[in-house]
Amino acid sequence: MVRLILYLLLAVLLITLLRSVLGILLKAAARWLLAGGSQASRSTPSGGELRQDPVCGVYISTATSYKLTEGGKVLHFCSEACREQYRRRKGEAKA
Numbered sequence: 415m416v417r418l419i420l421y422l423l424l425a426v427l428l429i430t431l432l433r434s435v436l437g438i439l440l441k442a443a444a445r446w447l448l449a450g451g452s453q454a455s456r457s458t459p460s461g462g463e464l465r466q467d468p469v470c471g472v473y474i475s476t477a478t479s480y481k482l483t484e485g486g487k488v489l490h491f492c493s494e495a496c497r498e499q500y501r502r503r504k505g506e507a508k509a
């Protein structure tokens with residue numbers, strides 16, 4: 415009977431130990447992923463400023479927008495379609 419209690423105590427101790435180790439590992443993994451993610455992909459809309467799409471008027475983040483440089487100014491579009499539409503419109507204006 416005493417042995418059973420000892421085993422139980424040991425099991426509880428092991429579980430708490432494993433939990434703390436796992437917690438540390440998970441924290442380290444999350445930090446590593448966050449650090450790697452911010453460098454690898456800039457798809458998160460949290461970065462960059464908001465700019466208005468001159469075609470449809472939608473506000474997009476400069477980090478995710480489709481860019482078009484015109485006369486030293488960078489225009490930001492919500493989609494490839496809007497950028498193409500803007501280009502076409504400019505072409506028509508010149509012609």
Ligand SMILES: [Zn+2]
Binds near residue numbers: 470
């Ligand atoms: Zn648009």
